[in-house]
Amino acid sequence: xxxxxxxxxxxxxxxVIAVGSVPNIxxxxxxxxxxxYKLALFVLVITGVIFLVVGGLLAYSLVKFRRRPNDDGxxxxxxxxxxxxxxxxxxxxxxxxxxxxxxxxxxxxxIEDAQAPEHALDVTVVGxxxxxxxxxxxxxxxxxxxxxxxxxxxxxxxxxxLTLLSADVAHSFWVPQLAGKTDVxxxxxxxxxxxxxxxxxxxxxxxxxxxxxxxxxxLRVYVDSRADFDRWIHEQQQPAADDPDVAAGRxxxxxxxxxxxxxxxxxxxxxxxxxxxxxxxxxxxxxxxxMPNTPDGLQRWIENAGAIKxxxxxxxxxxxxxxxAELVAYLETLR
Amino acid sequence: xxxxxxxQVGALGSERARQKPWTERAHExxxxxxxxxxxxxYIFYALVFLVIGGVEATLMRIxxxxxxxxxxxxxxxxxLFTMHGTTMIFFVAMPILFGFANYLVPxxxxxxxxxxxxxxxxxxxxxxxxxxxxxxxFIGGSGxxxxxxxxxxxxxxYAPLTAKAFSPGHSTDYWTLALLVSGIGSIGAGxxxxxxxxxxxxxxxxxxxxxxxxWLNLVxxxxxxxxxxxxxxxxxxxxxxxxxxxxxxxxxxxxSAVMWMHFFWVFGHPEVYILVIxxxxxxxxxxPVFSRKAIFGYPVMVAATVAIAFVSFxxxxxxxxxxxxxxxxxAFFVLTSMVVGVPTGIKIFNWLGTMWGGKIIFATPMxxxxxFLFQFLIGGLTGIMLAAAxxxxxxxxxxxxxAHFHYIIVGGILxxxxxxxxxxxxxxxxxxxxxxxxxxxxxxxxxxxHLTFDFMHIPGxxxxxxxxxTYEPGRGWGIWNLIVTFGVAFQVxxxxxxxxxxxxSYYKGKPAGNDPxxxxxxxWSTSSPPPExxxxxxxxxxxxxxxxxxxxxxxxxxxxx
Numbered sequence: 001x002x003x004x005x006x007x008x009x010x011x012x013x014x015x016v017i018a019v020g021s022v023p024n025i026x027x028x029x030x031x032x033x034x035x036x037y038k039l040a041l042f043v044l045v046i047t048g049v050i051f052l053v054v055g056g057l058l059a060y061s062l063v064k065f066r067r068r069p070n071d072d073g074x075x076x077x078x079x080x081x082x083x084x085x086x087x088x089x090x091x092x093x094x095x096x097x098x099x100x101x102x103x104x105x106x107x108x109x110x111i112e113d114a115q116a117p118e119h120a121l122d123v124t125v126v127g128x129x130x131x132x133x134x135x136x137x138x139x140x141x142x143x144x145x146x147x148x149x150x151x152x153x154x155x156x157x158x159x160x161x162l163t164l165l166s167a168d169v170a171h172s173f174w175v176p177q178l179a180g181k182t183d184v185x186x187x188x189x190x191x192x193x194x195x196x197x198x199x200x201x202x203x204x205x206x207x208x209x210x211x212x213x214x215x216x217x218x219l220r221v222y223v224d225s226r227a228d229f230d231r232w233i234h235e236q237q238q239p240a241a242d243d244p245d246v247a248a249g250r251x252x253x254x255x256x257x258x259x260x261x262x263x264x265x266x267x268x269x270x271x272x273x274x275x276x277x278x279x280x281x282x283x284x285x286x287x288x289x290x291m292p293n294t295p296d297g298l299q300r301w302i303e304n305a306g307a308i309k310x311x312x313x314x315x316x317x318x319x320x321x322x323x324x325a326e327l328v329a330y331l332e333t334l335r
Numbered sequence: 336x337x338x339x340x341x342x343q344v345g346a347l348g349s350e351r352a353r354q355k356p357w358t359e360r361a362h363e364x365x366x367x368x369x370x371x372x373x374x375x376x377y378i379f380y381a382l383v384f385l386v387i388g389g390v391e392a393t394l395m396r397i398x399x400x401x402x403x404x405x406x407x408x409x410x411x412x413x414x415l416f417t418m419h420g421t422t423m424i425f426f427v428a429m430p431i432l433f434g435f436a437n438y439l440v441p442x443x444x445x446x447x448x449x450x451x452x453x454x455x456x457x458x459x460x461x462x463x464x465x466x467x468x469x470x471x472x473f474i475g476g477s478g479x480x481x482x483x484x485x486x487x488x489x490x491x492x493y494a495p496l497t498a499k500a501f502s503p504g505h506s507t508d509y510w511t512l513a514l515l516v517s518g519i520g521s522i523g524a525g526x527x528x529x530x531x532x533x534x535x536x537x538x539x540x541x542x543x544x545x546x547x548x549x550w551l552n553l554v555x556x557x558x559x560x561x562x563x564x565x566x567x568x569x570x571x572x573x574x575x576x577x578x579x580x581x582x583x584x585x586x587x588x589x590x591s592a593v594m595w596m597h598f599f600w601v602f603g604h605p606e607v608y609i610l611v612i613x614x615x616x617x618x619x620x621x622x623p624v625f626s627r628k629a630i631f632g633y634p635v636m637v638a639a640t641v642a643i644a645f646v647s648f649x650x651x652x653x654x655x656x657x658x659x660x661x662x663x664x665x666a667f668f669v670l671t672s673m674v675v676g677v678p679t680g681i682k683i684f685n686w687l688g689t690m691w692g693g694k695i696i697f698a699t700p701m702x703x704x705x706x707f708l709f710q711f712l713i714g715g716l717t718g719i720m721l722a723a724a725x726x727x728x729x730x731x732x733x734x735x736x737x738a739h740f741h742y743i744i745v746g747g748i749l750x751x752x753x754x755x756x757x758x759x760x761x762x763x764x765x766x767x768x769x770x771x772x773x774x775x776x777x778x779x780x781x782x783x784x785h786l787t788f789d790f791m792h793i794p795g796x797x798x799x800x801x802x803x804x805t806y807e808p809g810r811g812w813g814i815w816n817l818i819v820t821f822g823v824a825f826q827v828x829x830x831x832x833x834x835x836x837x838x839x840s841y842y843k844g845k846p847a848g849n850d851p852x853x854x855x856x857x858x859w860s861t862s863s864p865p866p867e868x869x870x871x872x873x874x875x876x877x878x879x880x881x882x883x884x885x886x887x888x889x890x891x892x893x894x895x896x
Contacts, residue, residue, distance in 0.1 A: 022797050022798070022810060022811035023797065023798030023810070024796065024797050024798065024811070025729040025730075025796055025797075025798065026796065033729075035725065036725045036726060036728060036729055039723060039725050039726055040720070040723075040726045040729070043719065043720050043723050043726055044720070046719075047716040047717075047719050047720060050716060051712065051713065051716055054683065054684075054687070054712055055709060055712060057687055058687055058690075058705075058708055058709065058712070061687060061690045061691050061695075062690070062695060062705065065626070065690055065691065065692060065693050065694065065695050066694075066695045066697070067627075067694040067695060067696050068694075071694060075627050075694075075887070076626075076627050076628055076692055076693050076694050077628075077692060078628055078629050078890075078892075078895075079628065079629070079631065079688075079692060080629055080631070080632075080633065080895055080896070081631055081632035081633065081634070081635065081688075082632070082688075085632075085688065086632050086635045086681070086685075089680070089681060089684040090677065090681060093676070093677045093680045093681075094677055097670075097673045097674055097676065097677060100673055100719065100723065101666075101669055101670050101673055103723075104666075104669050104722075104723040104724060104725065104726075105666040105669065105670075107723075107725045108662050108665050108666055108669070108724050108725060109662050109666075111725060112661075112662040112665065113662050129501075164659075168495075168501065169493075169495055169496045169501055170493050170494075170495075170496070170592055172657060172732060172800075174732075174798075174800065176729060176798040179728070180657070180725060180727075180728020180729045181657045181728055181729070181731065181732065182657055182659060182728070183657045183658050183659060185586075185592050185593060185658065185659070186495060186586035186587070186592055187586035187587075187589065187590070187591065187592065188586075188591070188592060188593055188658075188659065190658075190659035191659070203798070203810070204798070205798075205800060205803075206800070207657075207731075207732040207733065207800040208493070208732060209413075209489045209493070209496075209801075209802040210496065211413075211496060211501065212409050212410055212413060212487075213409060214413075214800075214802060214803060214804075215409065215803035215804045215805055215806065289807075310408065310409055310410075311409055311410065
C-alpha cells in the first residue's frame with residue numbers, strides 16, 4: 001500500500017508526514033517557478049545594490065557628521081537644497097524603475113499568457129473548506145488533495161494546465177517549487193500551469209485565509225514518470241472495489257449520512273461536499289494532509305474528524321465500535 | 336511684507352484647574368473641544384489599544400513558536416489575527432497619528448484651535464466608540480450561535496467568507512459596524528485637518544512657509560477623505576448583503592468576491608500612506624533639529640508627498656496580483672507600484688541630505704528616526720520585490736509579506752511615533768522623558784524588532800503561508816518561528832520600559848521649559864504645556880523656521896526662502 005510506506009514520521013495529534021522537502025521558492029522545479037526565481041535574483045541584486053549604496057551613505061553620514069565632544073556650539077552651515085542633486089536622485093530611480101518594469105512585464109507575459117499545447121493535461125482544481133478536489137476531465141478521474149501529474153521533459157514538454165474554481169470561499173493554490181500562487185475564487189475562473197521536470201512529491205497548501213482550518217488545507221503534487229502516471233490514471237478509472245467480504249461495511253456506508261457528502265463511482269453515493277472516495281486508499285493522507293491514511297487513522301477520523309481537525313466540515317459519525325470497524329474494513333478495500 | 340512678531344505665551348490658561356476635584360476635571364476631559372486635550376485623549380486611547388493589540392500578537396507568536404502547538408484553539412487564533420490587524424490599523428495607528436496631528440498642527444501653524452472644535456470632539460468619540468464596539472464582540476452575545484465571539488474573517492474580511500452562510504452570528508457585524516463608526520470619526524478628522532491647515536494659519540504663514548508636518552497632515556487629511564469612503568461604501572454593501580438580502584458580494588447569487596477586494600484595497604493601499612505620511616512628518620521635523628540643519632529640499636519634500644498621495648490611489652491591485660487579473664492589468668499595477676517608490680526614495684535622500692554636513696545629536700528622538708530611516712529603506716526595497724508581480728505570486732500571502740508590512744508599520748511608522756513621543760512629550764506635559772530609559776527602550780526595541788521581523792522573511796521564502804494557526808514539523812519553518820517569537824520578548828520588555836518612562840516622567844521628569852531641543856517651529860515658542868488657546872496674541876512669521884529667525888537675527892531664514 002502506498003500509504004504506510006510513504007509515511008516515516010507520525011507525531012503528535014497531527015501526525016503528518018515528514019517528506020524532507022522544504023517548499024523553498026528558490027529551488028524551482030517547473031518553468032513558471034524557475035522564471036520567477038530568475039526574476040527574483042535580478043530584483044534581489046538591484047535592491048541589494050540600492051541598499052548598500054543608500055544604507056552606506058546613511059551610515060557614513062551618521063559617523064562623519066556626528067556632533068563631536070569638542071564641538072564649538074555653533075550651528076553648522078544651513079543648506080536649503082540643490083536642484084541638481086534633486087534632479088539626479090529623481091532621474092536615476094526613474095531609470096531603475098523602467099528597467100525593473102520592463103523585465104517584470106516580460107516575465108508576467110511569459111507566464112500568464114502562455115498558450116497550452118494540444119497534448120497538455122487539463123486538471124480542474126476545486127477549492128473547498130478545507131480540502132482540494134482534482135478533476136481530470138480528459139480521463140473521467142476525480143481525486144482529492146493529492147494531484148498526480150506527469151513529468152515534463154524539456155525537449156518535449158507535457159505541461160499541466162489547471163483551471164481553478166471554488167465551491168465556497170476564496171482559497172489560493174500554491175505549490176512554491178512549481179509555480180507562484182493563483183487565487184481560487186468563487187464565481188471567478190482562474191488558470192495556472194506547471195511543467196515539473198523532476199519526479200517527486202511537491203508540497204503546497206492553501207495560501208488564502210479561508211476559515212477555521214485554513215492551516216490544514218495542504219496539497220501535494222506527485223510528479224510521476226509517464227508510465228507511472230498512465231498506470232495511476234488507469235487505476236483511478238476503475239470503478240470502486242466491491243468485495244463481498246466487506247458487504248456489511250458497504251451497507252453501513254450506504255445507509256448512513258456518508259453518501260450525502262461523498263461519492264463512490266457507480267454506487268448510490270454521489271455527494272459533492274466531501275472528497276471522492278472511489279480510490280480512497282490510493283491516497284497517503286486524510287483530512288487534506290492532516291494525518292497519515294492508515295487503518296487506525298481512518299477509524300479515528302470517521303469517529304470524530306473534528307477532534308483531529310477542529311472546524312472541519314465532516315461531522316462525528318456516531319457509529320458503534322462494531323459498525324466503525326466494519327466500515328473501515330470496507331473503506332480499506334477502496335484501493 | 337509683515338514684520339515678524341515674537342509669539343506671546345497665552346494668558347488665558349490658569350493654574351486653578353489643578354485644584355478642582357477630580358470629578359470636575361474628568362468632566363472637563365469628557366466635554367472638551369480643546370484640540371490639545373482631544374489630541375492627548377486620542378494618544379492615550381491608542382496606547383491602550385496598542386497594549387491590547389500587542390498582547391494579541393504575543394499570544395499568536397507563542398502559538399507559532401513551535402510546530403503543532405496547542406496554546407490557543409484554531410478559532411481563537413483566527414480571532415486573534417483578525418482583531419490584531421483591525422486594532423493596530425484602525426484603533427492604534429490612525430488615532431495615535433490623529434492625536435499628534437490634533438495637538439501639533441494648530442500649534443505649528445500658530446492657530447488657537449482646530450477649524451471645527453466640536454466636530455473634532457465628535458470625531459474622537461466616534462473613533463473611541465468604534466473601538467469599544469469592536470471589543471464588545473468578546474463579551475457581547477452572538478445570537479443563537481453562542482455567547483461572545485470576536486470576528487475571525489481577517490482584517491481584509493474577504494468575501495464571501497463574510498457572508499451569512501460562512502459567517503453566521505454577529506461576529507462579522509461587530510467588525511463591519513465598528514469600522515463604519517470609526518470611519519465616520521476618521522472622515523471628520525480628515526475634514527478638520529484640511530480645513531485647519533487651509534484656513535487657520537497665522538499671519539505670514541503662506542502654504543510655502545508651513546512646517547512640513549502641517550503640509551503632510553494636510554495631504555493625509557485629504558487622503559482620508561478619498562480613502563476611507565470606499566471602505567465605508569463596502570461596509571454598507573456588506574451590511575445590505577447580510578441583512579437586506581443584497582448580493583453585492585454573494586457569489587452564490589452571482590455577486591463578485593473580486594469586487595470586495597477592489598473596494599477594500601482601493602481603501603487599503605492609500606491607508607498605508609495615510610499612516611506613513613504623518614510618520615514622514617515626524618521624521619521631517621525631528622531629523623533637522625537633531626542634525627542642526629534646515630530640512631533639505633523643502634519644496635521637493637512637499638511635491639514628493641503630493642505625488643505619493645496621488646500615485647498611491649492607483650496602486651491598489653498590487654495586493655491582488657494573484658487574483659488572476661489580465662497580464663496587462665498586472666503590468667500596469669507593477670509600473671504604478673514601482674513609480675510610487677521614486678518620490679518615497681526622494682524623501683529618504685532628502686533626509687540624508689539634511690543630515691549631511693550637520694552636527695547630529697543622538698538623543699532618543701533622533702535614534703528612533705535613524706532606526707526608521709534604515710528600516711523604511713529595507714521595507715521599501717522588499718516592497719520593490721513585491722511590486723514585481725511574478726515575485727509577488729510567490730511572496731504574497733506568505734510570511735514574507737507579513738515581515739514586509741511590519742517593517743513599514745513597526746520599523747517605519749511605530750519608530751517615528753516613538754520618536755514623536757520623546758520629542759513632543761515635554762511640550763505635552765512640561766517635563767522631559769528620561770533619556771537613559773529612552774535609550775534602553777530604543778535598544779531593546781531595536782533588537783526585538785530585528786529578531787522578530789528580519790527572521791520572519793525566511794519562512795515565507797520557505798513556503799509558509801500567513802494566517803495559519805499551526806504547521807507541521809519537518810517543513811523547515813520551526814527554527815525561524817522560534818527566533819521570531821524570541822524577539823517578541825525583547826519588544827515586550829521595551830514596551831514596559833516605555834510605559835514606565837511615560838508614567839515616571841509625568842511625575843519626576845526634568846522640567847522642560849518652552850524649548851528643550853533648541854528647535855525652530857512655533858509650538859516651541861509657547862509654554863509647555865501650552866495654555867488654552869495656545870497664543871494670547873497670534874504669532875506672525877516670515878519663514879519656515881520662525882524661531883531660527885529669532886535666535887539668529889544676523890542670518891534669518893527668510894533671506895533664503
